[in-house]
Amino acid sequence: MKNNKLSWIAVCFATCMGAGVLFLPNEIGKSGIYAFIISLPIAFFINYFGQKYIGKLVVENSRDKECSYSDVIEKQFGKIGGKILVVAFLLVMLGIISMYVTGFKNDLFAFSKSENIGIFTSKDSLYFILIITIFFSLIIVFKQFLLYVVMRIKSIFIMAALLIFSLCLIPYWNFSEFSQFPSVANLIMGVLLILPIVIMAINYFAIISEMVFTYKKEGKSQEVMMKDCRDTLFFSQLLIVVFIGFFVVSSTLALTPAEMDVARLQSQTALSVLDIPGLSILAKWLGLLILPASFLGAFVGLSEPLKNMLTTKRSKNNTRVKIVIAVLSICFVFIVLLFNLNILEVVGIFITPIIAILTYVLPVILMKKSKIHMSKGAYVILILGVLLLVSYFIGSTL
Numbered sequence: 179m180k181n182n183k184l185s186w187i188a189v190c191f192a193t194c195m196g197a198g199v200l201f202l203p204n205e206i207g208k209s210g211i212y213a214f215i216i217s218l219p220i221a222f223f224i225n226y227f228g229q230k231y232i233g234k235l236v237v238e239n240s241r242d243k244e245c246s247y248s249d250v251i252e253k254q255f256g257k258i259g260g261k262i263l264v265v266a267f268l269l270v271m272l273g274i275i276s277m278y279v280t281g282f283k284n285d286l287f288a289f290s291k292s293e294n295i296g297i298f299t300s301k302d303s304l305y306f307i308l309i310i311t312i313f314f315s316l317i318i319v320f321k322q323f324l325l326y327v328v329m330r331i332k333s334i335f336i337m338a339a340l341l342i343f344s345l346c347l348i349p350y351w352n353f354s355e356f357s358q359f360p361s362v363a364n365l366i367m368g369v370l371l372i373l374p375i376v377i378m379a380i381n382y383f384a385i386i387s388e389m390v391f392t393y394k395k396e397g398k399s400q401e402v403m404m405k406d407c408r409d410t411l412f413f414s415q416l417l418i419v420v421f422i423g424f425f426v427v428s429s430t431l432a433l434t435p436a437e438m439d440v441a442r443l444q445s446q447t448a449l450s451v452l453d454i455p456g457l458s459i460l461a462k463w464l465g466l467l468i469l470p471a472s473f474l475g476a477f478v479g480l481s482e483p484l485k486n487m488l489t490t491k492r493s494k495n496n497t498r499v500k501i502v503i504a505v506l507s508i509c510f511v512f513i514v515l516l517f518n519l520n521i522l523e524v525v526g527i528f529i530t531p532i533i534a535i536l537t538y539v540l541p542v543i544l545m546k547k548s549k550i551h552m553s554k555g556a557y558v559i560l561i562l563g564v565l566l567l568v569s570y571f572i573g574s575t576l
Contacts, residue, residue, distance in 0.1 A: 182396065183410050186389050190414035191421075192336060193382045193475025199340065199422060200281060200447035200465055203430045205375045205522055207438030209573075211355045211430055213368025214376070218423050220369075221376040224538060224562050226415045227555065229383050231541035233407035236390040237400055238550055244394070246387035248486045251540065254547050261487070263540070268483040270532040271384055274476045275507075276514045277521050277529070282469040283310055284518070285450040289462045307515040315508045317474055321481075324474055336471070339464055340421050343457070344428040350454055351431035370573030374530035374566060375522065380418045383537045384479020386411075445521045477507065526570030538563025 206214050232247055239245040239253070248267055252260025287301035300306065317324060360368065389410065393403045429448050430438075437451045449465035452458055484503045542560040545552045 187414045192471045203448035204442040209368035209372035217373045217376045228538040271480040273529040278473040347432040370569040374570045534566035
């Protein structure tokens with residue numbers, strides 16, 4: 179497998195490390211571990227095919243010049259309809275960024291309290307918020323360098339760290355989670371609750387356009403370019419499901435119900451509340467390293483709809499547009515840090531339904547409108563995507 183493919187597999191993997199690793203155990207406390215295990219293969223299936231269709235749309239529409247997924251949407255639905263859908267794209271990326279920023283803020287404050295770092299006296303203090311804003315501003319400014327160099331190194335580190343950490347947790351596993359199999363009704367409710375979180379955890383539709391553009395610069399044919407996209411999506415999804423699955427199960431079995439409740443109610447990551455001698459400090463540092471990597475992937479996705487809205491003529495050398503995007507993003511990060519969001523509710527009620535529309539429902543409709551060949555399985559993705567629009571709401575009310 180060539181270096182460019184490996185680089186993008188690494189980028190996709192690192193992009194998913196935020197929610198997948200750090201927030202899923204919180205929801206398992208409510209939904210149950212059996213619901214999570216059932217949700218994983220469903221999420222793999224729907225995510226791989228949905229994102230493959232996005233890649234196919236971008237490849238097919240980029241024969242003459244770069245045409246991002248948001249451009250394809252606008253092209254097929256007209257200027258007004260296209261802009262509405264691009265705004266939806268923008269909102270989901272802002273929601274994901276809000277989740278990572280909030281999680282990082284709460285984890286950093288919890289870490290500072292546990293280590294008696296006196297300068298962080300309150301997570302709502304302006305001083306603390308400004309420090310975190312400056313930190314994320316540096317990530318935004320040096321995005322390109324971090325994306326193609328640091329992310330690859332970090333992905334290798336994260337993969338190794340997750341595997342080693344998961345193995346270290348085995349002696350602390352408590353199998354009471356498996357002792358009672360839930361009723362069919364409770365299992366269905368659990369799947370409906372956790373599937374949206376799992377879907378979001380392994381989804382990276384927002385960076386697919388950038389991936390296609392990178393492959394396009396190599397001067398390959400449409401068929402080879404599409405094969406490269408399929409390979410990247412398949413292997414990255416497989417890696418993500420295996421590593422996230424093992425880590426989430428391992429950390430869930432090592433956490434107490436009380437710890438999971440604290441993490442969920444305080445919008446902290448599972449790693450930040452793990453209380454095991456010798457491993458706790460390592461867990462906290464691991465979480466604080468993973469969240470910025472995920473933020474970077476989300477920011478790459480945010481740039482695409484913002485470019486679409488701020489310019490009529492797409493130009494990667496438009497310095498003014500890049501500056502405006504950076505300034506708007508930094509201001510948004512600062513505003514988010516002023517509030518304490520409930521991360522899992524933001525994901526289940528707000529983020530996942532929009533992801534379902536953009537990743538599973540819309541690609542099938544766009545392929546049908548564009549008369550692009552698709553198998554009958556595409557309609558299965560469409561049906562599952564529609565179900566995801568209401569699954570969290572149904573699961574939380576049953």
